[in-house]
Amino acid sequence: MGKENLWLLVIGFSLIKSCEPLNTTTESVFSSNSTLYTEDYSNIETRFSVRDSEDPEEDLCYLTLGNRDSISECGFNLSSQTFVVIHGWSVAGLFESWLHKLVTALFEREPTANVIVVDWLDRASQHYPTSAENTKLVGKDVAKFANWLESLEYPLDKLHLLGYSLGAHVAGVAGNLMNHKVNRITGLDPAGPRFENAEDVRRLSPDDANFVDVLHTNTRGSPDLSIGIQRPVGHIDIYPNGGTFQPGCSLQNTMKMIASFGINNMDQIVKCSHERSIHLFIDSLVNQQHQSLAYRCSSKEAFYKGLCLSCRKNRCNKLGYGVKKIRNTRSAKMYLKTRELMPYKVFHYQVKVHVFSQKNLSVVEQPMLVSLYGTHGEREEISITVPSMSSNTTISFLVASDVDIGELLMIKLKWERDSYLSGFFGKNEFMIRRLRIKSGETQSKLIFTSKDGEFAYLTQGGGETLFVKSKEDQESRRESRLHRLKLHGSFFNQTTE
Ligand SMILES: *[C@@H]1O[C@H](CO)[C@@H](O)[C@H](O)[C@H]1NC(C)=O
Ligand SMILES: *[C@@H]1O[C@H](CO)[C@@H](O)[C@H](O)[C@H]1NC(C)=O
Ligand SMILES: *[C@@H]1O[C@H](CO)[C@@H](O)[C@H](O)[C@H]1NC(C)=O
Ligand SMILES: *[C@@H]1O[C@H](CO)[C@@H](O)[C@H](O)[C@H]1NC(C)=O
Ligand SMILES: *[C@@H]1O[C@H](CO)[C@@H](O)[C@H](O)[C@H]1NC(C)=O
């Protein structure tokens, strides 16, 4: 049994045999127009709990739709912004431990905000296909809730829905049914099974709010079996670590955690990558000084080559709460790497280098160790794999440091042996004149050269090759610009004479 199958079995997604998209147009929920909902609150099963910053774990007061008094009774402040947190599928029929963490983090960042927890546990603890189907009913309830608030003159541009897994689609359905558009919906790893190919009205989509931002953290496997939805469904779709799988969530790691925390935590552990979407968002709320940046890129592969670290024309953005609202006509896929623990921020560098050789040498999948030394610190032996290197070509790769080294001053490369045989028939070696390094976080571009001599030698299985920041090059560029200016100046003087 493959690893993927094992995971799915544990989670219970194996219940799903057929994954055809759910029917939509035939159903009255979607064909009716919004005036239908204005007054009938009688059959609402979903509960809207107003959480209190003093006691963020407890459900102390539920809003009663249609009853204006419940607003003041629950301490809901009609002039503050409101977060609406919507949970996903629930095996146990209980709130999971992330919920109070997210509520606490929302209050920490916005102390005067209202935080509403949408409780649809009864409908969420069915077999997955039934719960998936129920997102429609719950979405309708949430839309009624928003319309009711609006009828009390609460502006919907103060409303921010946050939905996890199936909850993201609840938010999408709700947004679509509201009388007016809600300000923002954040989708935290929206569920994949039964939604990957569903119509827009049935799942989260960019039309559901003025701004829809999405984190995709667990999109492994074939589209119909991926736990998180693979396709972009917002204005901005961020795929941390490629979106498939998150660092610190390997089977090995989770086994270690089971050994130390016991089998009771199985549920938590198995959803590690899926739930990472929430913890990344929490990180963005509470660790503002460690704000992660994501970069727009055409593909994961191009990102891992370091080709997408530009911030020009909104190509980079903040991950999570502080995201800059950019409404693209087409969904923008964005990427970044993260640490395995909070704070998740890493520092991205593109290393671009022209490799020379007299020999006609061409190698693939080469292990390399990169060490970075900067003004604030160092990060040694970052392990990367260079997809291919050939004589007299330029290669580019991405290096991510989990340490803030400050301004980069020095870099070491070490080309490791990939097998005992490599280099057996003679030394594999490239010559390097300079490294061009671009930092994603600072947007600086620097040139590094060999400390001694014109060329540095990078030898397979050899020692470290050292490069230092090239002062002359920075200055010479400035000088040549000045020189050009001077030339132009004298030229103009000549012409005016
Ligand atoms: C979807 O609707 C079509 C006809 O509109 C029907 O034949 C089909 O059985 C329905 N599928 C489900 C899962 O309800
Ligand atoms: C909604 O329904 C009412 C009455 O059925 C109708 O008058 C109105 O035009 C409809 N609105 C839209 C947007 O379809
Ligand atoms: C409601 O929130 C506003 C700011 O968001 C604050 O000025 C006001 O005092 C709050 N009202 C109550 C009753 O807490
Ligand atoms: C290098 O090898 C490639 C393929 O093995 C060949 O096409 C190319 O002509 C060679 N170049 C030189 C300079 O020998
Ligand atoms: C690479 O370029 C150098 C000089 O530009 C040349 O001497 C050498 O033969 C080239 N190597 C190959 C394999 O073409």
Ligand SMILES: *[C@@H]1O[C@H](CO)[C@@H](O)[C@H](O)[C@H]1NC(C)=O
């Ligand atoms: C060019 O002209 C400016 C004033 O027009 C003067 O200050 C400058 O010294 C001149 N440069 C040269 C090279 O003559």
